[in-house]
Amino acid sequence: MAENAASSVAQPPKAVFEVPAEGLDRLMPMYLWLSPEGVVRGVGPTLRKVLREEPRGRPLRELFQLRRPRDLNWQGDVLQLAGARLHLQLVSPPFTGFRGLATVLAGRQGLLINMSFGIGVAESVRVHDLTDADFAPTDLTVEMLYLGEAKSAVMQELHALNRRLQLAKATAEEQALTDTLTGLSNRRAMDQAIDRLIGQETDFGLAHLDLDFFKQVNDSLGHAAGDHVLKRVARVLLDETRNGDFVSRVGGDEFVLIFPGLTNLEALGSIAKRIIARLNQPIDYRGQPCRISASIGMTASTLYPNPRADRMLSDADQALYRSKSQGRGRATPHYGPEQRMDGPERRKPPSAQAYSKKT
């Protein structure tokens, strides 16, 4: 008995609608009505506009290509299309794509397909010059176009903001005087410090330090280990120098130290030796010992009648390379202008370029 009651509830009277063509035009302006043989019998006003030529009387396959489902052979029987998610495309330019859903009409009246533009809607609206009135009021296509434009406008603002921020960042970096990794002064700050000392006619000593075996640490233990070593080196350099001295990182593993008022090369040499001795001690990185050393070249402003930053840096660099070529892990002073011309290991005449190229 219960079964009977349930089945009587589950079988409401079957609804068969008769819809006037004008009503259908408004409800789904992109419908297509096909005969059971697949010939177009009727078309909604928007789809009609898109098709450009009169489709009525022509078989569906002359107008559209079925993109999906790919496994459906519909050439013989269009009624097979019913129920599937259809992707159709115009067979002639502009090859507009459509989504569609078909249903079989009662009384052998054929097939009704409702179509929409799917994701390419903005382009279709442009190509076919459609207006608000071409879409059913229930259709959110116009909202989608609105959203597309609103999004573009917002993105444009964001791009502009990003460009301004990037520029501000570049400017800030350009004006920055600190090396972000070690917290030491950077090359810019070092240049300014030397210029300031020369301008004030304050004598000073200068040491150019280059780490030995740093590349090996980087290569074998990775950049994080390398960064760790650089931070440790920075601390050693600050420890081993006086408060008023100036320590800067001017390149990957290169440092310049400036000692205002200290021009005695022997005194500079003993500071350099202390620094090297401390850097020779392995630096622990997550249980791994990182072994580095340092080569140093030194000079002092008193060696020059008219000290110039580029000249001094270049001379310190030359002296540094003598340290390297004599076996690393040592400090070599620059011995004044006359020596550089006739020393046995004379190199190309120094220039500011030679210095900057290296870093």
Added chain:
Amino acid sequence: MHGLVNRSIQSFLRDTYGEELWLRIAHDARLGFENFEAMLGYDDALTEAVLASAAKLLERPHEALLEDLGTYLVSHPNLEPIRRLLRFGGVSFVDFLHSLDDLAERGHLAVPDLELPQFELYPITGTQFLLRCTAPSAGYAHVMVGVLRAMADDYGALALLDYAGIDHGAETITIELLEPSFAAGRPFRLASGAV
């Protein structure tokens, strides 16, 4: 206040009265910067300070300034995207008026943190309407009078618009449509880039 609102005010003042005057306003309002960013948020007090110092320097009533701002938003070529977005509201000026009920939601759709006032349109007769504007801060209705004037022009409609004061907590605007298609109006195509 959202940066978009502040930026609009800045663009209006700068494009209408010149860069120099804008910089004076920014200085008098003690902004501490020269440009609002459209995609950042700002303290409401800054917006009020800018409007106050602009009204003072230009010797124009606050309300008139806000109305000019509304007209500027729709009619200045630099802000064509705003006009287009508003025109999505409908094919006629009356359609557009009805779409104002959705304006706040549409704004949200585009910029989720943008708080626009809530508008409600009440038809009085076939050609007369009352627009209620509920907003966290007063003044939006004056801007809207300017926007509506410019939009009526845009649609080619002839309409009388008046600020009608505050009623039950909402600012109100009366609208009388004299001629729905008085002039040709400016063209609008759904697809962007195709005029």
